[in-house]
Amino acid sequence: MAEETLLSDDFLRQLINVGEVDIVVGLSSHNDAKTIEPVVGAIQAGILKCFPRERVAIINADGGSQDGTTELVAKASIDDLWRESKVYALRTLHSISVRYARGPDPSKALQTILAAADLLRAKACVVISPESTSIEPDWLQRLVRPVYYDNFDLVCPIYNRQKFEGSLVRDLLYPMTRSIYGYRIREPYGSEFAISGRLASDFLGKGIGNEDWGKMGPEISITIMAVTAKYRVCQSFLGTKAPSSRGAHDVVGVMRRTAGALFSSLDSNFPVWSAISGSEDVRIFGTAKEVEPEGARINRKRLLEMFATGVAQLEPVLRSILSPSLLSELQRIAALGINEFDYPSELWAKTVYEFVGSYHKSIISRDHIIQALVPLYRGRSLTFLTENRNGSAENIQRREESLCADFERLKPYLLEVWADRK
Amino acid sequence: MSLKLEAGWYKNAIIYQVHVRSFFDANGDGIGDFAGLAQRLDYVQELGVNAIWLMPFFPSPLRDDGYDIADYYSVHPSYGTLDDFKSFLSIAHDRGIRVIIEMVLNHTSDQHPWFQQSRSSQDNPKRDWYVWSETDSKYRGTRIIFLDTEMSNWAWDPISKSHYWHRFFSHQPDLNYDNPAVREEMWRVMKFWLELGVDGFRLDAVPYLIEREGTNCENLPETHAIIRDLRKRIDQEFPGAMLLAEANQWPADLRPYFGDGDEFHMAFHFPLMPRMFMGLRLEDRKPITEILQQTPEIPPSCQWCLFLRNHDELTLEMVTDIERDYMYDIYAGDKAMRLNLGIRRRLAPLLDNDRRRIELMNGMLMSLPGTPIIYYGDEIGMGDNIYLGDRNGVRTPMQWSGGWNGGFSNADPERLYSPPILNPVYGYPAVNVLSQKRTSHSLLSWMQHILGIRRSSPVFGSGSIEFLYPANHRILAYVRKLGKETILIVNNLSSAAQSVELDLRRYKGNILIEMFGRNIFPRIGDLPYFLTMGPYQFYWFRLRQI
Numbered sequence: 001m002a003e004e005t006l007l008s009d010d011f012l013r014q015l016i017n018v019g020e021v022d023i024v025v026g027l028s029s030h031n032d033a034k035t036i037e038p039v040v041g042a043i044q045a046g047i048l049k050c051f052p053r054e055r056v057a058i059i060n061a062d063g064g065s066q067d068g069t070t071e072l073v074a075k076a077s078i079d080d081l082w083r084e085s086k087v088y089a090l091r092t093l094h095s096i097s098v099r100y101a102r103g104p105d106p107s108k109a110l111q112t113i114l115a116a117a118d119l120l121r122a123k124a125c126v127v128i129s130p131e132s133t134s135i136e137p138d139w140l141q142r143l144v145r146p147v148y149y150d151n152f153d154l155v156c157p158i159y160n161r162q163k164f165e166g167s168l169v170r171d172l173l174y175p176m177t178r179s180i181y182g183y184r185i186r187e188p189y190g191s192e193f194a195i196s197g198r199l200a201s202d203f204l205g206k207g208i209g210n211e212d213w214g215k216m217g218p219e220i221s222i223t224i225m226a227v228t229a230k231y232r233v234c235q236s237f238l239g240t241k242a243p244s245s246r247g248a249h250d251v252v253g254v255m256r257r258t259a260g261a262l263f264s265s266l267d268s269n270f271p272v273w274s275a276i277s278g279s280e281d282v283r284i285f286g287t288a289k290e291v292e293p294e295g296a297r298i299n300r301k302r303l304l305e306m307f308a309t310g311v312a313q314l315e316p317v318l319r320s321i322l323s324p325s326l327l328s329e330l331q332r333i334a335a336l337g338i339n340e341f342d343y344p345s346e347l348w349a350k351t352v353y354e355f356v357g358s359y360h361k362s363i364i365s366r367d368h369i370i371q372a373l374v375p376l377y378r379g380r381s382l383t384f385l386t387e388n389r390n391g392s393a394e395n396i397q398r399r400e401e402s403l404c405a406d407f408e409r410l411k412p413y414l415l416e417v418w419a420d421r422k
Numbered sequence: 423m424s425l426k427l428e429a430g431w432y433k434n435a436i437i438y439q440v441h442v443r444s445f446f447d448a449n450g451d452g453i454g455d456f457a458g459l460a461q462r463l464d465y466v467q468e469l470g471v472n473a474i475w476l477m478p479f480f481p482s483p484l485r486d487d488g489y490d491i492a493d494y495y496s497v498h499p500s501y502g503t504l505d506d507f508k509s510f511l512s513i514a515h516d517r518g519i520r521v522i523i524e525m526v527l528n529h530t531s532d533q534h535p536w537f538q539q540s541r542s543s544q545d546n547p548k549r550d551w552y553v554w555s556e557t558d559s560k561y562r563g564t565r566i567i568f569l570d571t572e573m574s575n576w577a578w579d580p581i582s583k584s585h586y587w588h589r590f591f592s593h594q595p596d597l598n599y600d601n602p603a604v605r606e607e608m609w610r611v612m613k614f615w616l617e618l619g620v621d622g623f624r625l626d627a628v629p630y631l632i633e634r635e636g637t638n639c640e641n642l643p644e645t646h647a648i649i650r651d652l653r654k655r656i657d658q659e660f661p662g663a664m665l666l667a668e669a670n671q672w673p674a675d676l677r678p679y680f681g682d683g684d685e686f687h688m689a690f691h692f693p694l695m696p697r698m699f700m701g702l703r704l705e706d707r708k709p710i711t712e713i714l715q716q717t718p719e720i721p722p723s724c725q726w727c728l729f730l731r732n733h734d735e736l737t738l739e740m741v742t743d744i745e746r747d748y749m750y751d752i753y754a755g756d757k758a759m760r761l762n763l764g765i766r767r768r769l770a771p772l773l774d775n776d777r778r779r780i781e782l783m784n785g786m787l788m789s790l791p792g793t794p795i796i797y798y799g800d801e802i803g804m805g806d807n808i809y810l811g812d813r814n815g816v817r818t819p820m821q822w823s824g825g826w827n828g829g830f831s832n833a834d835p836e837r838l839y840s841p842p843i844l845n846p847v848y849g850y851p852a853v854n855v856l857s858q859k860r861t862s863h864s865l866l867s868w869m870q871h872i873l874g875i876r877r878s879s880p881v882f883g884s885g886s887i888e889f890l891y892p893a894n895h896r897i898l899a900y901v902r903k904l905g906k907e908t909i910l911i912v913n914n915l916s917s918a919a920q921s922v923e924l925d926l927r928r929y930k931g932n933i934l935i936e937m938f939g940r941n942i943f944p945r946i947g948d949l950p951y952f953l954t955m956g957p958y959q960f961y962w963f964r965l966r967q968i
Contacts, residue, residue, distance in 0.1 A: 016921060017893035019705075019896055019916070052748075079895065080715075088742065090700070090704060090708075090744065090745065092707075092895035
């Protein structure tokens with residue numbers, strides 16, 4: 001049992017005091033003192049506004065913060081001890097922190113939250129990023145309601161994004177998840193999501209902690225597990241997502257936790273995804289809000305430089321990953337000037353699929369394969385930026401749809417590569 | 423005979439609230455009476471209470487169950503005579519039971535001769551005994567209490583062609599306490615009953631005695647001055663007699679009614695009661711501890727009166743909107759259960775007839791600081807009839823046995839003042855005194871037991887309270903202390919078993935003696951004191967340093 005090793009005696013004592021709950025709100029923190037207070041405040045407001053009668057506990061899994069993060073979370077409890085409280089609540093609201101490790105480990109943090117939710121018999125467990133300073137109280141309702149009232153098992157977020165934000169999701173994770181698993185989930189790797197008690201329990205028992213892909217990217221692993229095991233999945237519009245400061249420049253790390261987890265999931269799920277063609281819509285709750293456009297400050301030349309340098313410097317690695325014709329095509333476009341540069345969507349889809357094939361075969365270290373994808377992803381991002389610099393929202397949407405269509409159309413190519421590499 | 427009135431007797435009292443009409447019918451006319459009540463005082467005594475609070479028994483058209491008094495100096499003929507009352511009083515005192523009677527100061531019936539004279543002409547000497555106006559636009563800042571029936575606090579009188587003021591039903595005109603003659607007359611009324619030997623008054627609707635423009639006409643300084651004057655006269659002429667305030671207000675607004683110990687001796691703690699029900703269903707002590715934390719200190723001679731249910735609806739005036747919505751949804755799913763701003767149900771049906779919850783609520787009633795009041799019939803788990811209109815559904819005949827009319831009356835059933843409860847769950851064949859007396863584990867037997875324990879220690883009535891705040895919010899724990907005696911009370915508000923760790927280090931070295939079974943529990947040490955508790959279980963521990 002995961003909870004036997006996860007839960008310290010002190011944490012268990014705190015959980016006993018919390019008792020059975022309806023909803024667990026989980027946070028995974030590490031030195032988030034600068035942002036966590038307003039986030040917890042918004043969660044608290046959301047609970048009081050939308051779930052005043054439900055039994056709710058805020059559980060913060062902390063990876064060894066040294067900046068007082070855990071104390072700030074504990075302060076957010078609403079109990080009957082005589083102290084200043086700005087809010088009035090029917091019930092006691094427990095807000096507890098547990099240090100699961102001395103350093104941050106997203107997988108272990110999520111495991112801790114889910115184990116707590118499982119023990120407390122929560123009907124819904126919602127995870128919120130402690131960095132989401134743009135959170136509004138209504139986020140809680142938008143995430144929890146579909147689970148709590150409509151029997152969905154997983155609620156993925158949809159954020160209102162600036163047109164050049166979220167390129168990894170848009171260029172890789174969304175089209176690939178969609179073509180592989182057949183569901184149109186816009187944010188398969190959301191930092192906010194909600195899951196049902198049964199999915200949490202199942203995930204805790206089967207997925208996370210036992211497999212590499214779970215360790216590498218627990219959030220996307222939940223999505224994959226939900227769709228492969230036919231849990232009921234939906235999406236909910238949240239609002240504008242504040243850019244994360246943590247790991248913003250660590251593209252390799254993000255790529256490992258997302259694409260790495262996605263690639264890794266394919267091994268065990270081959271019988272499922274290999275039989276899927278096309279994709280289906282996933283129900284969406286709420287409506288998108290208009291996003292005020294902001295001027296994009298992106299250095300296209302720098303992106304091209306990183307792409308070209310990567311293709312050149314990583315040639316020996318890429319040669320082992322990619323087919324000669326594809327590598328040659330990449331080398332050709334790497335030589336283009338900034339105004340002529342074009343990394344077409346079909347070529348990108350084939351690139352990704354050949355990476356998947358090599359990853360499957362582990363022709364070299366899997367981690368090196370993921371790292372080698374990073375400069376190519378930058379090249380694809382450059383093309384997207386160039387194509388959409390002056391594009392309207394509809395044009396961008398059309399191009400995104402076209403990219404996804406290419407990924408779906410080329411899925412037989414993936415199967416071919418998968419078999420060949422085998 | 424009069425009982426010796428020791429100062430502060432009310433602090434250690436356990437009060438039984440009863441309506442003469444509903445208790446026992448001795449003359450077979452279908453209506454309870456004083457002779458019947460006197461006959462059943464042995465039951466009241468055996469139950470273990472030591473005071474009775476009687477609802478109004480004065481002559482009245484009974485349009486508000488006697489709260490519309492037409493003569494303050496007599497007894498309603500349906501209930502007997504003044505001599506019957508005196509006889510009842512004497513027997514009660516012989517049994518050590520004090521008698522508190524209702525006194526409706528604020529208003530009379532519109533059938534009272536005073537009002538009839540007052541309305542007869544503008545020159546009548548009694549004209550100023552009531553509050554009259556040519557318009558209905560005065561005192562606009564005053565809320566309407568009976569929202570379901572009244573549109574205004576003013577009513578048009580076609581006889582005197584002017585408006586009269588009424589805070590309750592329009593057939594209950596308010597007396598004018600700005601008139602010294604009214605104040606003097608009402609003192610004469612109280613003196614009359616005190617001279618007969620009653621031990622105290624429950625003064626009805628006291629916040630509303632005085633009206634002033636620009637105010638909400640509640641809790642005004644002039645009202646307090648009137649109370650102080652009455653109290654002073656009582657202390658001088660009838661020392662030991664007790665005044666109990668009915669003022670449905672927030673604790674901070676109630677506090678002035680104790681004055682400096684020179685107004686009321688006791689007042690109902692209205693806001694606590696709904697929060698006990700709320701805490702039980704939320705399985706969270708927060709509503710209870712919060713309201714008690716907000717309850718101000720009162721003078722040492724004063725006392726709160728606690729109750730679970732009474733003759734009125736379970737009032738939800740002193741809760742927030744969100745709390746009221748919750749209470750309605752949880753306790754009054756059927757809209758017929760709702761009346762005014764409250765819920766017209768008895769204790770047992772409110773608690774789904776769950777014996778464990780009934781015991782827990784009574785356990786809290788008996789152990790929180792204050793003088794408890796038990797509403798007649800709740801000690802056997804009587805039900806209600808929400809279809810009887812107004813609050814009559816909680817005022818049905820006492821269920822004495824499974825026989826004719828539940829043992830309440832020998833009259834033809836059709837003649838009873840109210841149909842008894844007949845349904846298979848709460849009806850008198852299933853729930854009655856006789857059958858419960860025969861089993862040692864009946865609710866009645868249990869009530870006798872807990873009242874006996876409550877009476878065994880003055881800590882419950884007069885001791886201080888200190889809340890413990892164990893991290894498990896489903897546990898409501900507190901320590902009551904008086905002198906060298908210390909009692910620890912631990913309540914599990916949850917429907918599931920719970921564990922709890924109590925910080926009892928300051929009582930290190932004491933052993934705990936569970937007061938119901940007298941079993942010894944382990945000695946308190948340095949570590950948190952660990953208890954496991956069954957669903958809705960509660961413990962009363964006496965701490966002993968041995």
